[in-house]
Amino acid sequence: xxxxxxxxxxxxxxxxxxISSLTFLFMGxxxxxxxxxxxxxxxxxxxxxxPGDFERIFTVHGSNMLLxxxxxxxAGVGNYxxxxxxxxxxxxxxxxxxxxxxxxxxxxxxxxxGFSDVSWVGAAPYSxxxxxxxATDMWIFGMKILGISSILGSVNFVVTIxxxxxPDLPIMKMSxxxxxxxxxxxxxxxxxxxxxxxxxxxxxxxxxVTGFFNPAMGGDPIAYQxxxxxxxxxxxxxxxxxxxxxxYEMIPKFSRKPIFSYQSGVVAFTLLGTLGFAxxxxxxxxxxxxxxxxxxxxxxxxxxxxxxxxxxxxFVATMWGGRIKFAAPMxxxxxxxxxxxxxxAGGVVNTAIPxxxxxxxxxxxxGHFHLFMMGTVTFVFIGVVYYLFPLITGRMYNExxxxxxxxxxxxGVSLLFGTQHMAGLYGQPxxxxxxxxxxxxxxxxxxxxxxxxxxxxxxxxxxxxxxYSAVKGRPVETRDPFEIGExxxxxxxxxxxxx
Amino acid sequence: xxxxxxxxMLRTTGKRLAQGxxxxxxxxxxxxxxxxxxxxNFASHPPPVSMVATVAPTTAAPIAAAVPGTTTISILAGSxxxxxxxxxxxxxxxxxxxxxxxxxKDTVPHTATSGTGASDPSSGKVFDTKIITNxxxxxxxxxxxxxxxxxxxxxxxIHPYMTGKITVxx
Numbered sequence: 001x002x003x004x005x006x007x008x009x010x011x012x013x014x015x016x017x018x019i020s021s022l023t024f025l026f027m028g029x030x031x032x033x034x035x036x037x038x039x040x041x042x043x044x045x046x047x048x049x050x051p052g053d054f055e056r057i058f059t060v061h062g063s064n065m066l067l068x069x070x071x072x073x074x075a076g077v078g079n080y081x082x083x084x085x086x087x088x089x090x091x092x093x094x095x096x097x098x099x100x101x102x103x104x105x106x107x108x109x110x111x112x113x114g115f116s117d118v119s120w121v122g123a124a125p126y127s128x129x130x131x132x133x134x135a136t137d138m139w140i141f142g143m144k145i146l147g148i149s150s151i152l153g154s155v156n157f158v159v160t161i162x163x164x165x166x167p168d169l170p171i172m173k174m175s176x177x178x179x180x181x182x183x184x185x186x187x188x189x190x191x192x193x194x195x196x197x198x199x200x201x202x203x204x205x206x207x208x209v210t211g212f213f214n215p216a217m218g219g220d221p222i223a224y225q226x227x228x229x230x231x232x233x234x235x236x237x238x239x240x241x242x243x244x245x246x247x248y249e250m251i252p253k254f255s256r257k258p259i260f261s262y263q264s265g266v267v268a269f270t271l272l273g274t275l276g277f278a279x280x281x282x283x284x285x286x287x288x289x290x291x292x293x294x295x296x297x298x299x300x301x302x303x304x305x306x307x308x309x310x311x312x313x314x315f316v317a318t319m320w321g322g323r324i325k326f327a328a329p330m331x332x333x334x335x336x337x338x339x340x341x342x343x344x345a346g347g348v349v350n351t352a353i354p355x356x357x358x359x360x361x362x363x364x365x366x367g368h369f370h371l372f373m374m375g376t377v378t379f380v381f382i383g384v385v386y387y388l389f390p391l392i393t394g395r396m397y398n399e400x401x402x403x404x405x406x407x408x409x410x411x412g413v414s415l416l417f418g419t420q421h422m423a424g425l426y427g428q429p430x431x432x433x434x435x436x437x438x439x440x441x442x443x444x445x446x447x448x449x450x451x452x453x454x455x456x457x458x459x460x461x462x463x464x465x466x467x468y469s470a471v472k473g474r475p476v477e478t479r480d481p482f483e484i485g486e487x488x489x490x491x492x493x494x495x496x497x498x499x
Numbered sequence: 500x501x502x503x504x505x506x507x508m509l510r511t512t513g514k515r516l517a518q519g520x521x522x523x524x525x526x527x528x529x530x531x532x533x534x535x536x537x538x539x540n541f542a543s544h545p546p547p548v549s550m551v552a553t554v555a556p557t558t559a560a561p562i563a564a565a566v567p568g569t570t571t572i573s574i575l576a577g578s579x580x581x582x583x584x585x586x587x588x589x590x591x592x593x594x595x596x597x598x599x600x601x602x603x604k605d606t607v608p609h610t611a612t613s614g615t616g617a618s619d620p621s622s623g624k625v626f627d628t629k630i631i632t633n634x635x636x637x638x639x640x641x642x643x644x645x646x647x648x649x650x651x652x653x654x655x656x657i658h659p660y661m662t663g664k665i666t667v668x669x
Contacts, residue, residue, distance in 0.1 A: 129546065134544060208546075471516050
């Protein structure tokens, strides 16, 4: 117990991040299943769920999945691998690293025990003048603590990569995963303080001390949206860039080919990291922005497309002609790229101003970003879990169970989030626990819920597979457990005496 | 745990896994024991600012009492939503010598500004209440530079779709 609390070694902290974020994935997933089960039929059905309870559940689901699953998992894998990849003994500031991690359980307790109803965006003025405390106050402090934690972690990554990198390792030979974490960390450092400031302003507004976002006191709720989306549109790239970096680790190895173009990967990361800041107000087209402003942000959004396309092209070109081994990490990665393409296509059409007015606050948006978060980011992250499992545990997971999981999850996710796009175009608004009881909407919601019911047990299968295999799995040689002739990292360069 | 420069591998035993699971499940159980019985308590206190906001209209209401020689026009609750009724009456007949007061019964600030909109060069020339916060009444307005029979359009600078008219009578 004490060694867990006080260890500062990067692999220990990395593992703590990975295990806690996986725990939050399953906890948040349970909430998602309850949401979808409620929506299987119109009307209130489970847990005596009324609109207030439903809002509290989807608020914690959203906040949890984004800030307690996706970001900490990326930080965990980064902690585990970055010092190894840049050939340094540990992270630059190990104690700071441990502090950054241990802020997460505190923040998680605030978010999970309070169960606020502000939705994960905390939209003003509801969050300021109406949303009940102390749940929402706890949520605000939880968000602030998570913001500080991710900034501390990011500063550590930037310094580790840029200052502690081995002098013999040129930056343009560094792993693309390290590049991904570097770009992501810079983005967090730039984006997150704005959100932290907005949380502070929201809190003082709630106290009645200030009126930044309170129209009754001369404030402007739209200002909150600008501050929020200035952080959280780049945050989309902050979520997805580590997943893309991890895909760059797995695809060449399982294709048994070098990366098609290392340079284009670096350029695309840099492009996304920069242009990610040029599109935040596309979330706000319906707020009455002038046409010129809307056009600027529409173009800013489209400008990020080439960066994403360069990555996808790079992946396809790397796989092309390779002797691909479709083990679970590769399956989940390729599935993630496929769904990334679908999610991206939805995003491109949705950035068109006239369509955005139709889809705004509808299930189209829910389907679109869940295809990113679940279909792309979580798919690749699951692939990484399977990929690193032998390295971390020295044992192999059950490959067949992982492949069954992949097939079921892929079908479930496609049914769930593909259909949500259609339900949105049919007019179903998001964030409601009930809907108009007409056959098309009932059928679409039932298809979505069946998809969710497929994903849930399949994720349970993964949990059992990981737990069982961690103890009883076949022991493997950790350098090349997948027998693909590739190593996790170049042992000879890191530890010459092993060569 | 892992020592420096050691190969980062963790051969898990059943006991070690059970300890880890016990920690996770134990923490979750403690959290659930706090959260579930207090489910409603944690979302039962409105933010302090909501109490500040509810005080304002009651203190302002007496100001709106009718005074001879004064015309009172209401800004209805919900006026800020486009399409809702807003200034009431929206075509009032006001004697030339009368004073006018607007009472904001909505939950957001408004103005009553003469003219047809922000691009009207004569905007605010006849009268302009400036911002009237929710629950408050405007300062007394006198009609400037108009004669009997004139129709004076006016609007809200914050919500320009809120419009009304005043017809000046003898």
